[in-house]
Amino acid sequence: MxxxxxxxxxxxxxFSADLPERxxxxxxxxxxxxxxxxxxxPCWEWTGLRNASGYGLxxxxxxxxxxxxxxxxxxxSWVLHCGPISGGLLVCHKCDNRTxxxxxxxxxxxxxxxxxxxxxxxxxxxxxxxPERCRTAKLSWEDVKSIRVIGKTQKLPRSQIAExxxxxxxxxxxxLHNKTWRRRRVSAAQMREFESKQxxxxxxEFSPSPHASALAVMGxxxxxxxxxxxxxxxxxxxxxxxxxxxxxxxxxxxxxKGPCNSGNVLAHRASWIIxxxxxxxxxxxxHKCDTPACxxxxxxxxxxxxxxxxxxxxxxxxxxxxxxxxxxxxxxLSWSKVAxxxxxxxxxxxxxxxxxxxxxxxxxxxxxxxxxxxxxDATYVKIEPxxxxxxxxxxxxxxxxxx
Numbered sequence: 001m002x003x004x005x006x007x008x009x010x011x012x013x014x015f016s017a018d019l020p021e022r023x024x025x026x027x028x029x030x031x032x033x034x035x036x037x038x039x040x041x042p043c044w045e046w047t048g049l050r051n052a053s054g055y056g057l058x059x060x061x062x063x064x065x066x067x068x069x070x071x072x073x074x075x076x077s078w079v080l081h082c083g084p085i086s087g088g089l090l091v092c093h094k095c096d097n098r099t100x101x102x103x104x105x106x107x108x109x110x111x112x113x114x115x116x117x118x119x120x121x122x123x124x125x126x127x128x129x130x131p132e133r134c135r136t137a138k139l140s141w142e143d144v145k146s147i148r149v150i151g152k153t154q155k156l157p158r159s160q161i162a163e164x165x166x167x168x169x170x171x172x173x174x175x176l177h178n179k180t181w182r183r184r185r186v187s188a189a190q191m192r193e194f195e196s197k198q199x200x201x202x203x204x205e206f207s208p209s210p211h212a213s214a215l216a217v218m219g220x221x222x223x224x225x226x227x228x229x230x231x232x233x234x235x236x237x238x239x240x241x242x243x244x245x246x247x248x249x250x251x252x253x254x255x256x257k258g259p260c261n262s263g264n265v266l267a268h269r270a271s272w273i274i275x276x277x278x279x280x281x282x283x284x285x286x287h288k289c290d291t292p293a294c295x296x297x298x299x300x301x302x303x304x305x306x307x308x309x310x311x312x313x314x315x316x317x318x319x320x321x322x323x324x325x326x327x328x329x330x331x332x333l334s335w336s337k338v339a340x341x342x343x344x345x346x347x348x349x350x351x352x353x354x355x356x357x358x359x360x361x362x363x364x365x366x367x368x369x370x371x372x373x374x375x376x377d378a379t380y381v382k383i384e385p386x387x388x389x390x391x392x393x394x395x396x397x398x399x400x401x402x403x
Contacts, residue, residue: 005080013079015071016061023058023076027101034095036121043100046073054098077101078108087223088230090114096121110230111245138167144181151176214278218265221258228255228270232295240294243267251292271295272302284308290315332361338375345370346383 007017026048033042046056049070056073075091081103085091092114095105109117139147143165150156150164151172158169158176165172174180208225209215215224231245231253243253245267253267272285275297279285286308289299303311333341341355345366352370356363368374370382 013084014060015076015079019058019061019076020080022061023073023080026056026058026073029102031097031100031102034097037095040095040102040105042102043095043097043105044077044102045097046099046101048073050099056099056101073101074098074106077103078106086226087221088226092117110226112230139165139181141181144175147172147175209274211273211275211277214273215270217278218273219257219262220265224255224258224270225274227258228267228274231255231267234296238298239296240289240291240299241271241296242291243293243295247293253293253295267295268292268300271297272300286311333359333369333375335375338369338377341366341369342380342382 005020010017010019026046028045028047029042031043031045034040049057051057057070058073058076060069060071072091074093075085078085078091085108089108089110090113091106092109093100093105094107095102097105100106147161147165150161158172161172162169171180212225231243233242233244246254248254248266254264255267255270256262256264266285268287269279269285272279279302282304283302284305284307285300286303287294287299288301289296291299337359341359344350344355345352350358352363352366355366359366365374372380372382
């Protein structure tokens with residue numbers, strides 16, 4: 001059904017009244033027919049500005065605070081022909097031509113739908129965009145392989161390789177050191193496992209949460225719920241619902257609130273709010289299943305920080321108890337060695353430099369320990385010897401000023 005275009009409708013979508021005219025001036029309706037889908041007919045190819053991934057870009061014409069002034073051309077085409085796009089949905093291509101804006105070649109779907117479409121068509125969604133697709137690319141993957149082979153086997157200088165392929169020496173260096181043209185490798189076994197898991201996953205249907213007001217108080221956008229549900233891997237009602245999008249360093253899922261610069265929310269806390277309402281101040285959302293990425297509300301309960309620590313200790317998951325420096329993965333010292341350093345220094349037996357060599361750390365580290373700046377101990381008292389150099393140096397006479 002053709003969408004009726006009015007200035008009011010365009011303004012509601014964040015576009016200026018002259019958008020249709022500007023849009024159609026950049027469209028070529030006599031594009032190529034894709035070999036894998038000839039039944040779709042010719043693509044309507046975008047001839048204007050494109051981003052690094054190859055998607056067309058069109059200016060909205062209305063500047064909005066906190067929002068960009070560019071929109072993806074395929075999304076604009078959908079808005080012009082089919083109507084508004086629901087929050088959290090993508091405009092996907094049947095023809096796999098990123099420059100195409102033919103509404104007959106487009107469909108709406110979630111991130112999961114997009115990934116499954118990639119898999120069904122034999123395109124690996126885990127690899128990511130290829131530098132070869134960039135409009136300004138001078139090289140292909142075959143050229144890059146040749147450069148790496150030449151660099152490893154023939155040992156030619158970078159200037160000569162750059163001249164052979166008509167690129168800069170810096171580009172040659174970046175390719176040889178895998179700084180550019182990097183590709184994340186995914187084995188066939190990993191792909192089969194990913195595909196099987198996706199087929200096992202239950203389709204997730206959801207209705208608006210009765211606790212939407214709690215989300216609004218947090219500053220979440222209207223699309224928050226649809227984005228939340230599109231990033232969950234769920235096999236059954238009782239199993240863990242695994243978060244498939246961004247995670248923090250501790251493995252907990254993270255989801256953006258929506259508005260620009262409004263921050264993120266932990267996914268399991270968002271799940272609790274969606275299902276149970278606001279979280280009382282000072283409360284934590286704890287996991288019964290001990291899986292940080294799980295967002296199944298049946299696997300969660302509310303508790304305080306002491307209760308969380310007690311739960312960790314009861315399940316044997318509590319980290320080693322003791323002051324933090326000794327638990328650091330790269331710690332070279334222990335509390336017994338720190339006590340020995342302070343004892344030796346306070347007795348005036350040697351100075352900081354010999355101590356640093358003795359314990360394999362820097363002189364600054366010894367200074368910080370002696371002054372109780374690192375490895376802090378409330379019971380430690382620094383004793384500064386009053387005698388000149390106090391015998392702290394093996395050859396104290398070397399530091400006496402000459403007359």
